[in-house]
Amino acid sequence: MPVPKPNLYPDFNIIRLSHVCLNVRNLIASKIFYTDILGLQVTDESDTHVYLRAMEERGHHCMILQKSDRPGTVEVIGFKTFDEDDLDKAETYFQSKGRPTRWIERPYQGRTVLTSDNMGIPLEFYHKMNRLEPIHQKYMLYRGVKPLRIDHFNCFTPNVDESVAFYSDFGFRVTEYTEDKESKRLWAAWIHRKGGVHDMAFTNGTGPRMHHVAFWVPSPLNIIDLLDLMATTGYVNNIERGPGRHGISNAFFLYIIDPDGHRIEIYCSDYQTVDPDLEPIKWDLHDPQRQTLWGAAAPESWFKHGTTFVGAETKDSTIKASPKTQINVGIDPELLTIGLTIAGYHIEKGARKFADYSKAMIDDLGESVRPYLRTLYEAVRFYPGFDNEGMSTPDEIDALLKGNQDVGKQQLGTDGNRETISTPSEQSSGVETGDVAVLGRVERVGDKIVDSGSDQSGRRNIQPEQTVLSKDLRDGVSDNLVGGRGDDREGNNDVGDRGADGPVIAP
Numbered sequence: 108m109p110v111p112k113p114n115l116y117p118d119f120n121i122i123r124l125s126h127v128c129l130n131v132r133n134l135i136a137s138k139i140f141y142t143d144i145l146g147l148q149v150t151d152e153s154d155t156h157v158y159l160r161a162m163e164e165r166g167h168h169c170m171i172l173q174k175s176d177r178p179g180t181v182e183v184i185g186f187k188t189f190d191e192d193d194l195d196k197a198e199t200y201f202q203s204k205g206r207p208t209r210w211i212e213r214p215y216q217g218r219t220v221l222t223s224d225n226m227g228i229p230l231e232f233y234h235k236m237n238r239l240e241p242i243h244q245k246y247m248l249y250r251g252v253k254p255l256r257i258d259h260f261n262c263f264t265p266n267v268d269e270s271v272a273f274y275s276d277f278g279f280r281v282t283e284y285t286e287d288k289e290s291k292r293l294w295a296a297w298i299h300r301k302g303g304v305h306d307m308a309f310t311n312g313t314g315p316r317m318h319h320v321a322f323w324v325p326s327p328l329n330i331i332d333l334l335d336l337m338a339t340t341g342y343v344n345n346i347e348r349g350p351g352r353h354g355i356s357n358a359f360f361l362y363i364i365d366p367d368g369h370r371i372e373i374y375c376s377d378y379q380t381v382d383p384d385l386e387p388i389k390w391d392l393h394d395p396q397r398q399t400l401w402g403a404a405a406p407e408s409w410f411k412h413g414t415t416f417v418g419a420e421t422k423d424s425t426i427k428a429s430p431k432t433q434i435n436v437g438i439d440p441e442l443l444t445i446g447l448t449i450a451g452y453h454i455e456k457g458a459r460k461f462a463d464y465s466k467a468m469i470d471d472l473g474e475s476v477r478p479y480l481r482t483l484y485e486a487v488r489f490y491p492g493f494d495n496e497g498m499s500t501p502d503e504i505d506a507l508l509k510g511n512q513d514v515g516k517q518q519l520g521t522d523g524n525r526e527t528i529s530t531p532s533e534q535s536s537g538v539e540t541g542d543v544a545v546l547g548r549v550e551r552v553g554d555k556i557v558d559s560g561s562d563q564s565g566r567r568n569i570q571p572e573q574t575v576l577s578k579d580l581r582d583g584v585s586d587n588l589v590g591g592r593g594d595d596r597e598g599n600n601d602v603g604d605r606g607a608d609g610p611v612i613a614p
Contacts, residue, residue: 110271110281110284110293110296110387111271111272111275111276111281112275113275113278113279113280113281113383114275114276114277114278115278115383117276117277117278118196118197118199118200118277119188119193119194119196119197119200119277119278120188120189120190120193120278121186121187121188121189121193121232121277121278121279121300122186122187122188122189122300122301123186123187123300123301123306124184124185124186124187124257124259124260124300124301124306124307125166125169125185125186125187125233125236125257126166126168126169126170126171126184126185126257127169127170127171127181127183127184127185127257127260127320128170128171128173128181128182128183128184128185129170129171129172129173129181129182129320129365129367129369130173130174130175130177130178130179130180130181130182130367130417131172131173131174131175131178131365131366131367132174132175132178132179132366132367133366134154134155134156134157134172134174136366137157137172137365137366137367138152138157138172140342140365140366141157141159141170141172141365142159142250142251143250143251144251144252144333144336144337144340144342145251145252145254145322145333145371146162146249146250146251146252146253146254147159147160147161147169147170147251147254148160148161148162148242148248150167150168150239151167151168151214151215154174155173155174156171156172156173156174157171157172158170158171158214158215159171159172160239161254161255161256161257161322161323162242162243162248162249162253162254162255162256163243163255163256164256164257165238165239165241166187166236166237166238166239167215167216167236167237167238167239168215168236169256169257170257170320178367178368179367179368179369179414179415180414180415180416180417181229181317181369181414181415181416181417182229182417183221183229183230183231183417184228184229184230184231184260184317185230185231185232185233186230186231186232186233186300186306187232187233187234187236188232188233188234189234190234191217191218191234191235193232193234194218194219194220194232194233194234197220197222197232197277198210198220198222200277201220201222204225204273206222206223206224206225207222207223208220208221208222209221209222211231213231213233215236215237216233216235216236216237217233217234217235217236218233218234218235219231219232219233220232220233223418223419224270224273224274224315225269225270225273226264226265226266226269226270226314226315226419227315227416227418227419227420228262228315228416228419229416229417229418229419243255251333251336252322252324252329252330252332252333252373253324253325253329254322254323254324254373255322255323255324255325256322256323257320257321257322257323258303258321258322258323258374259303259304259305259306259307259308259320259321259374260306260307260308260317260319260320260321261305261307261308261309261310261317261318261319261321261372262307262308262309262310262314262315262316262317262318262413263309263310263311263312263313263314263315263316263317263318263413264309264310264311264312264314264315264424265311265312265313265314265315265421265422265423265424265425266424266425267292267293267294267295267296267309267310267311268292268293270296270309271284271293271296271298271309274298274307275298278300279298279299279300279306279307280298280299280300280380280383280385281296281297281298281387282297282298282299282304282305282356282380282385282387282388283296283297283304283355283356283387283388283389283390284296284297284387284388284389284390285355285389285390285391285392285397286389286390286391286392287392287426288391288392289427290426290427292426293309293311294310294311294392294426295308295309295310295311295355296308296309297355297356299380302379302380302381303377303378303379303380304355304356304358304377304378304380305356310410311424311426312410312411312413312424313413313421313422313423313424314413314421314422314424315416315419315421316413316414316415316416316421317369317370317413317414317415317416318370318413319362319369319370319371319372320369320370320371320372321371321372321373321374322371322372322373322374323374323375324373324374324375325375326375326376327350327359327375327376329373329375330349330350330359330360330361330373330375331350331448333361333363333373334346334350334361337363342363345363345364345365345366346361346362346363347362347363347364347370347406347408347409348360348361348362348405348406348409349361349362351399351400351401351403352376352399352400352401353398353399353400354390354394354396354397354398354399354400355388355390355397355398356377356378357376357377357378357400358374358375358376358377359374359375359376360372360373360374361373362409367414368412368414369414370412370413370414392429410429446468446472446476446479446483447483447486447487449468449471449472450464450468450483450484450486450487451487451490451493453467453468453471454484454487454498459497459498459499460497460498460499461480461481461484461498461499461503461504461507462499462507464480464484465480468480468483481504484498484499484504
């Protein structure tokens, strides 16, 4: 089924997503998680509710924590309309689609109409919300991951085509999507109103269920800070996936689980989509770079765990296809993220020449960083605002590496005057930990290794030129090397008791 054409003149006008109400078991524990760890600001609280906003937001709340005897369920998700008249138009629209509607009272909101989508997800629309003073320049309030604003929802649905068609009819536009080749049905889609990659996303699976709520942060470094904070405050097992960069959306991400099993994404660096004629980007379901641009697979829990919506009956999807949860290609995102930080540190401290920098990096991170030394070095060189004076030039690095013909010979095969290197995706043993680890297929031409083909999605591998470290450099490093990663934690879905059906408790 093709992606529906956008309706540029819908019956009513939505500006953006606005807020979510999560049902929780222990209000104090949830408040600590969302304020001291994530960094949201409390705008009001009672014995039953905590209202929160992020640092750039002027509206009263973007998240409501609601004490419930059925924790781990989602009460409602909310959207802001362009004006008051749009609320009446929304009521008429949803009634015409056979959806129930009623006007409700919500604290700190004006007139609010409650309805549900075609899968049963509870939706509410409002125009006016109490406005608060700006706090984005009150830097003493920033803590945790420094969240700036709520960014999007992602929901499981048993039929992505039907969900996307329903939302497209009242103005949402598709930015990117994944299609199952066999059935020609959508497997996932990202849709927006506010001009980013998405306000909503739909993923194939048992649904409707909430997959995650996402918050926008200033930079990837804030995500690293959050990981350090969680790892040292008793929340290390709440880290589910990442950090990494998505292929879809191009955003930097981290997924964590709150005390009641609600998944939260920390998110930044996607792209603008305001043009009404912007064509959506199509991805192959089995393209490993779809999940993570660097090639790391998502844990199985990421495709299975979700939290149910109050009053919505779930159904299983009929699509049999599923993406791979293990792949034999790509860069370990944790190693790459830590490596970039440490590379910058060593270069700033004086190891500006490539040979000195390489020795320092291998001393710190071990042999597993060897394939990425030049990539990290060049990333630091071109980092915005970084003073790269005194760093080795590309020609100097080439000269240092020239003449190395004995590296990785176990991988080399003769093809005329060119030697072909089998990359990790072609090796049954998994990710290569020797001297070369790149995506797609590369070839040695003289002393250099260059891209010679496309990846399995058909898109060219636009890679920085890869070279292999010289034998002299390899032999000169310390023998006291740090081994691989100390923790190989698999996706763990055991994050506490989760209610299957939550009560309707109005905030």
